[in-house]
Amino acid sequence: MVVDPSEFIRFGDWFWEAIVPFLLTIVTLLVGGLVFWFVQLAVRRHPRVAVDIIGRTLHNSIFRDLPSTSLRRILAMARLAIHEALRSRVLVIFAIFVVLLLFGGWFLDVENDHPARLYLTFVLSSTSYLIIALAMFLSAFSLPNDIKNRTIYTITTKPVRSHEIFMGRVIGFAAVGTILLLMMGTISYMFVWRGLDHTHTIDVADLNYDSDRKEWTGRTSFDRHHFHDVIISNETKRGIAMTSKGHQHEITVVGEGTDVQFEVGPPVGDLLARVPVYGELSFLDRYGNQAESGLNVGKSWGYRTYIEGNTLNTAIWKFGDQATSQITSATFPDEKIPLEMDLRVFRTNRGDIESKIRGEVILMSTDPIAKVQESLPINFEATEFATLRMDIPFSDVKYLDPISAKPISVDVFNDLIVNGELKVGIRCKEHAQFFGMARADLYLRGPDQSFIINFAKSYVGIWMQMLLVTLFGVLFSTFLNGIISLKATLAIIVLGTFAGFITAIQTDDVSTGGGPIEALVRGVTQQGAETELNVSDGARDVIEALDGAYLWTMNVVSQIAPRYPEFNTADKVAYGYDISMDLLLRHLTVTLGYFMVISIIGTLILRSREVAA
Amino acid sequence: MNLNTIFARKVAYITAIVLLLFPLFMLGQPATQSTESGKSSSGGKLAQLRASYGLSQSSLGEVDPVSSSLQLATFGMRPIAIIVLWHKATKYQEMEDFDNVTATVNQIAKLQPHFTSIWKFQAHNLAYNISVEFDDYKHRYEWVKRGIRFLMDGTRYNQSEPKLFEETGNYIGQKIGRSDEKHQFRSLFDSDAEFHDEVLQDIDETVLEINGPNGNPDNWLVSKIWYRQGEQVYNRGDDDQFAGVLPVVFFASRPRSQIYYAIALEEDGLLNEVSRAAFSQGHDEWEEFGAKELRIPAEFHGQFGDINIRMSEYADYARQADEAQESLFAVDQILYDDMVSERRLKLTKAESHALETDPAVRSDYLKQLAYKAEGQLFINPQQYIMALRDKVEESPESFGGEDSAEDTLKEATRIAERVMMWRAREMASENYLGLSNYQYWLTRCKVEQTKDATDARIAVQNADRLFPQDRLEEARAEYEQAWELWGKIFKEYPELEGDELAENLMPSLAKYVLLLEQYDEEIGDDFVLKGIIDRYQFAPELEGGSIQFPTPENPDGAVGEIPVPPTE
Structure with a gap:
């Protein structure tokens, strides 16, 4: 699975890095807002009146309204919002979702290699699209409608503060969304579970029995577009249906002799929540010297780099330093090193088609004076596009004794792991063949988490997106009319979604051919993006200035907008990786930050409107 | 505005709607056919137009409710959705997320089921481009199968497209039987009973044998069935469906599959009467292909519009052309001799010398000169007719009067056209023979028997x-x-x-x-x-090219550069 490098940063480190720019942005926004407000009032009325109004508003907000905030009033406002939402028939969204799930199966690729991924991505993305659309519509139209229908007067005449109105709306709509999400989550889980649940039959006549090894081998029946190869032991009376379509089945032998029958269990391994402990990746070049990165084998996507086979070219993951948690004996409860890897293979010649490319794992110490610098290589064969699990028992970790030149067992915790740190090196053994890897492609696998909890965590991500959209919707609706505030909310979603792309355009990383005005000129005059713009110098200056201003504005706004895709953790659930608490905490912190800032801005704007004054 | 006015307006609107429905019905009424009464209606104007251009869904192939509802669900934004999906598919492929590539490609195909390029392009992508990304040959085989399945789906939606059938046969035959992993692929195909059911499910075939010597379907023989389906579709369709593909390439596929089948048997070590019989059948089918009447599109030979030829009659075409040419020049042999003599005078000394030299002892340089000189001396029918026309106009008396001269010219023109027609056939069949490597395969089949x-x-x-x-x-x-x-x-x-x-x-x-x-x-x-x-200049090499005895410097026994740390 592809992991964004920012996800490797632990919450604590991230928090202290993020807090300063965050506070600076807040201060800039507040000061900028106040200056704008002052100028607006000063021009319309008089500077002294402006100072008076702003001062009074701030004073009243901070010293009068805030201390007298009433939870009861906020909840009453929230209840009002819920009623309003129900009147707008929000349950239609739920009905659409159910219909989607009913017919969704038609459009899903039933022959896909990883049906679980497909089902999970489908339910999570359809939930998030629907719920975001709902949040957008509910929040953007509510206040403007109240103002238009003058129903807001029935509220503002009561002793309700502006911030209570604002918070009440947000909390009310969020509550509606939360309930809907809970319902959708439950149904989604059932849809996925039912969609994937199946079993196979095994006919003893189709199996081969090896009387020496006392085991049956063969395959299961062909159901749901797949079958499994099976190995069943007659001694333990248990067997396994090997991985196919991303899952396995357990098999139990029932009966004896000619009455023997096989019971195939439900699918296992497709709904997982692996907990990976990531290390830091570095490389040695083909001569064993430190290298900046691996090799490029000519792929346009630079996520993975490669190491050359039959050389000292090595990829080394360092576990346990400050960036990752330290390695203790609790990391390896069964006295095994639980490595998992998904390496890419790149062949420069066909080689032996039927054999996999061989590689070796070398465990290394981070301490230059440790007794064991590196273990003897442990061999493996690369399984591309399928995670390879290697549980290396401590007893298999050996080193070459320099005196006797014999392999000797290593005391892993005393001889190899120093200060809770361990390095794992990977080499490719075959000449002119390559292994490709990224940082997330090899990790120590901790004990699995519950899949249901992971699934719920992903819904928390969707919930946060919904809350953010609601916040922006309510904010815009305090000073814009319904349809405009809807468009503004949509713009924030689009900008937040494509913020990275917008920044890349701004910095010329993505496209040539200039900004929108230049692109328009090129389009109309049919000039290619790669050629120099053929206009007069004056016209070029004007175009560049306009484009510059436009792109700058877009960039600033996109920086302010929340990065919605970062909250989308559907991939992690679909690929069976636990959503780490670090990531969840980070998202929650960001959401909380937006909640505070937007609540303040929304309250101030609402206060400044005469209707609510 | 009183209630009466509002009511009157409503009535007017409803009447207008009802009136407009009539032309809409006339235009849009679908074609129907009742199975019980046998009565049928050709439908409204739009339905008739669709039928006459072969655009109606049912005339193109299977109509799939999923595909139709998906197209409907895009609310006219289908082209945009397709562009986005293509972009996504390319992106997923770049990021090696192949599960999503297939899912996206399937969605594209559902949105544009009758656009054959989608099926061809993406099937190639799955079977050829993505399959090689996998290191395990079993995974590769699965992706090849995925490409084949995709094409087979395409044929269901486009039952009048012979190319899609031919391509399916091509993948089953060539991709499984001729790639680097052909031994492994063929063996996997051999035991893949589920896939056999899939590739044979739409085939109602009792004429051709599909099983190899071990009783299981053989990929080459199965491919022949798909080629045959394509030929049948081609035979019932019109010529336009075949734009850009030469019939010789299309029709060679099936008999060549039989020959490849025989070769595969030999490569599998089956060197006996079974492989000889397979070659014998290949020989017969190849000869049958040679005797088949094939269309040559006009753009291929540039005259007379489309013509039909049989490759087996190449020698006959040449003989007919030569004979007709001889009788053409015999119309006025003196004129012909004069033309040749005149051209001979224009040759350089070296060219004349080259021509006079015995062909057996000509050097390369002389051969080149002689070839050029022969080209200059060659008189084609048009040149001859032009010269004859000039002579008829200048001295009709040499032909026994004006009327007789005109008759001679007419007769000569008729013969010249015959020459050109036979020559075109000769040239075209020569091209087709070369394109299909006809003679080589025929001899090969003969020898291998x-x-x-x-x-x-x-x-x-x-x-x-x-x-x-x-x-x-x-x-x-x-x-x-x-x-x-x-x-x-x-x-x-x-x-x-x-x-x-x-x-x-x-x-x-x-x-x-x-x-x-x-x-x-x-x-x-x-x-x-x-x-x-x-x-074939060669350097002696051991099989595999990478066998070397291990040494302390090279413990893995690999051929190639052993890394040496750089010296300071």
Whole structure:
């Protein structure tokens, strides 16, 4: 699975890095807002009146309204919002979702290699699209409608503060969304579970029995577009249906002799929540010297780099330093090193088609004076596009004794792991063949988490997106009319979604051919993006200035907008990786930050409107 | 505005709607056919237009409710959705997220089920581009199957597209049977009963044999069935459906599959009457293909519009053209002789000398000059007719009066057209013969049916097996027996010396050279296959190319550069 490098940063480190720019942005926004407000009032009325109004508003907000905030009033406002939402028939969204799930199966690729991924991505993305659309519509139209229908007067005449109105709306709509999400989550889980649940039959006549090894081998029946190869032991009376379509089945032998029958269990391994402990990746070049990165084998996507086979070219993951948690004996409860890897293979010649490319794992110490610098290589064969699990028992970790030149067992915790740190090196053994890897492609696998909890965590991500959209919707609706505030909310979603792309355009990383005005000129005059713009110098200056201003504005706004895709953790659930608490905490912190800032801005704007004054 | 006005307006609107429904119905009424009464309606104007251009969904192929509802669900934004999906598919492919590539590609196909390029492009993508990204050949096979399935789906939606059927046959035959992993792929296909059901489910075929010698369907024979389906679709369709594809390429596929099947049997080690019978059938089918009337599109030969030829009649076309040409020049032999003499005078001295030199002793330079001179002396029918016309106009009396001269010119023009027609057929069939490599495959089938060829192959196979076992004497004897037999075959069919058959012997010849080295001997000038060795210059090489005994410096025994730390 592809992991964004920012996800490797632990919450604590991230928090202290993020807090300063965050506070600076807040201060800039507040000061900028106040200056704008002052100028607006000063021009319309008089500077002294402006100072008076702003001062009074701030004073009243901070010293009068805030201390007298009433939870009861906020909840009453929230209840009002819920009623309003129900009147707008929000349950239609739920009905659409159910219909989607009913017919969704038609459009899903039933022959896909990883049906679980497909089902999970489908339910999570359809939930998030629907719920975001709902949040957008509910929040953007509510206040403007109240103002238009003058129903807001029935509220503002009561002793309700502006911030209570604002918070009440947000909390009310969020509550509606939360309930809907809970319902959708439950149904989604059932849809996925039912969609994937199946079993196979095994006919003893189709199996081969090896009387020496006392085991049956063969395959299961062909159901749901797949079958499994099976190995069943007659001694333990248990067997396994090997991985196919991303899952396995357990098999139990029932009966004896000619009455023997096989019971195939439900699918296992497709709904997982692996907990990976990531290390830091570095490389040695083909001569064993430190290298900046691996090799490029000519792929346009630079996520993975490669190491050359039959050389000292090595990829080394360092576990346990400050960036990752330290390695203790609790990391390896069964006295095994639980490595998992998904390496890419790149062949420069066909080689032996039927054999996999061989590689070796070398465990290394981070301490230059440790007794064991590196273990003897442990061999493996690369399984591309399928995670390879290697549980290396401590007893298999050996080193070459320099005196006797014999392999000797290593005391892993005393001889190899120093200060809770361990390095794992990977080499490719075959000449002119390559292994490709990224940082997330090899990790120590901790004990699995519950899949249901992971699934719920992903819904928390969707919930946060919904809350953010609601916040922006309510904010815009305090000073814009319904349809405009809807468009503004949509713009924030689009900008937040494509913020990275917008920044890349701004910095010329993505496209040539200039900004929108230049692109328009090129389009109309049919000039290619790669050629120099053929206009007069004056016209070029004007175009560049306009484009510059436009792109700058877009960039600033996109920086302010929340990065919605970062909250989308559907991939992690679909690929069976636990959503780490670090990531969840980070998202929650960001959401909380937006909640505070937007609540303040929304309250101030609402206060400044005469209707609510 | 009182209630009456509002009511009157409503009535007016409803009346207008009802009136407008009539033309809409006339235009849009769908075509129907009642199975019980047998009555049918050709439908409204739009339905008729669709039918006449072959655009109606039901005339193109299967109508899928999923596809239709998906198209409807895009609310006219289908093109945009398709662009986004193509972009996504490319992105997923770049990021090696192949599950999503398939899912996206399937969605594209559902949105544009009757656009055949989608099926062809993405099937190729799945079976050829994505499959090779996987290191495990079993995974690769799965992706090849995915490409084939995708194409088969395409044929269901486009039942009047012979190319899609042909392409399906091509993937089942060529991709499984001719790729680097052909032995592994063929063996996987052999035991893949579920896939056999899939590739044969739409086929109502009892004419062709599909099972190989072990009783399981063979990929080459199954591919023949798909080619045959394509031929049937082609035969019922119009010519336009075939734009851009030459019939010779299309119709060669099926008989060539039979030949590849026979070759595959030999490569699988089946060197007996079964493989010989397969070649015999290949020979018959190839001859049948040669005798088949094939259309030559006008753009291919540039005159007379589309013409039909049979490759087997190439010699006859040439003879007819020569005979007609002879009778054309006989109309006024003196004129012809004068034209030739006039042109001969324009030749340079060197060109004349080259022409006069006996062809057997011409040097390369003289050959070139003679070729050029022959071109200059050649008089084509149009030139001859033009010269004749000039002569008729200038001196009609030499033809016995004006009327007689006109008749002669008319007669000559008629003969000239006949010459050109036969010549066009001759040239076209020569091109088709070259394109299909017709003669080579025919001879190959003929040779492979002989016992000499089978014995020669068995001997090579034995020798190749014995040599690595250090049974040098036995290996040498087998090799020498094989070379003798091959020498006999190449003497009888020298055209095979320059082709695949001979080239495929090279690895074994290389081993023979190494074997002779063990006896301190070399290949002599009188070696029976010296011609082949000279043709394909080679360096003796061991099979696999990477075998070397391990040494302390090179413990893995690999050939290649062993890394050495850079010296300061």
